[in-house]
Amino acid sequence: MVIVGLCLLGFLVVLSFILGYMERKVAAFMQIRLGPNRVGPKGTLQIIADTIKLLFKEGLTPKASDKFLFNLAPFIMVITSMLVVAPLAFAKNFQIWDINIGVLYVSAISSMAVIGILMAGWSSYNKYSLLGAMRSGAQIVSYELSIGLSLITIVILTGSLKLSDIVMSQAGGWWIFKGHIPAIIAFVIFIVASTAEINRAPFDLAEAESELTAGFHTEYSGMKFAMFLLSEYINLFVVSAVAATLFLGGWMPLHIGSLHGFNHVMDYIPSSVWFFGKTFFVIFVIMWFRWTFPRLRVDQLLNLEWKYLLPISMFNLLLMTAIAILGWHF
């Protein structure tokens, strides 16, 4: 058990290196630049160099800050984002903790992330940090509702909160295809709301650099800052993995009805490749958003959630319940 945990920790750190590199390369691709290309082949060692730089930097603590909470906040952020990884199914028969209430567990633990942000913003003793923390608190608490409702639409179809059951129920086809229009609406709402929940552009008001310098982590430097970065990348991975598991079938290969030859060929691709392929596709889409949409104002952000996403997802939930009861899904 300890070994599994250590492997997971190592995996997550390596993963955040990969995501950091991918983020910069995708950004460069979107803006027709080259991106990092000097250190190592194709700039792959740039992230290692940056990490070493952060390791050697001095971790400053502001004099007027609440030192205990200031140092605790990055740990809370990293711990909460790592806890959510536990019930994910990475491949066939490869799941660390197949908990009975998987989906509920994921949404419960990710609701704790806001505490770390509020703690960091408050204890920094800085106006910008406090404003950034309050903005992100309001944002996360609001968008959690839409995320919950869009997750429930899939739970209605499967009748189980267990992630392994949800993956197994998609053996005949992924829910995004089998669940008709409500599943597609739920998928879109989930992607939008979870981009907001993990504070990424265009919803990165918590760290809007033109208004708030860097928001809640303005005062952090060195390794403590790196921990915020680490938790951001793990959150990105978790959100994409949950989207891939619930809507795109997790590790389940692409099966089309009774085309047995086609299905058989698809089965030869390893299940982990399917899982990571889908996850990285969703990650790519979320990174794409960043360079496509301008940042929203605070009032627009709250309007989007309370006046559009929430009513739509409530109506969508009713529609999905009707479909599930009448048995119209495949």
Added chain:
Amino acid sequence: MGVSELIFYILAATIIGNAVLAVTSRKIFRSAIYLLFSLIGIAGLYFYMNYEFIAAVQVVVYVGGIVVLIIFSIFLTHEAGNDMKKPSLLRAILAGLASLGAMALVLWTLQMECFMPSDAAAVEPSVNNIGRQMLSTTEHGYLLPFEVVSILLLAAMIGCIVIAIKTRQKA
């Protein structure tokens, strides 16, 4: 002492220690954080007993909801960053006596009551079961309390909207 008991004692110490710190801390924001740890400890206790659903609900409702609300209200108050004043000695003594008295009362009641192990078959605490019990009208069904609570929540929501609504002033 087995590992299981050890985990229980660690959890219990976390809950009690943080609860004590929450009421003795001079910084109000720290109090909220200690309260948070205490509540997480209780969720851990539910996980320890394999009541996963209740544990997740504990985290959603208390940690994700109530503590965040408390922290927000701390942010919006004046002088939240300053240390609170030390209470007067008389007040401290009286408060201490009151809490000791309450603790003694609870302990005494627990000692007096003799608990009988139930003969009824154990009910599996799965989400399916809880959902069915919640909406059943049979002997142990909770349909009526469930509906009453929903109406209470609806009334609270309407009250919030009435308070928050902006009246358009005539020029």
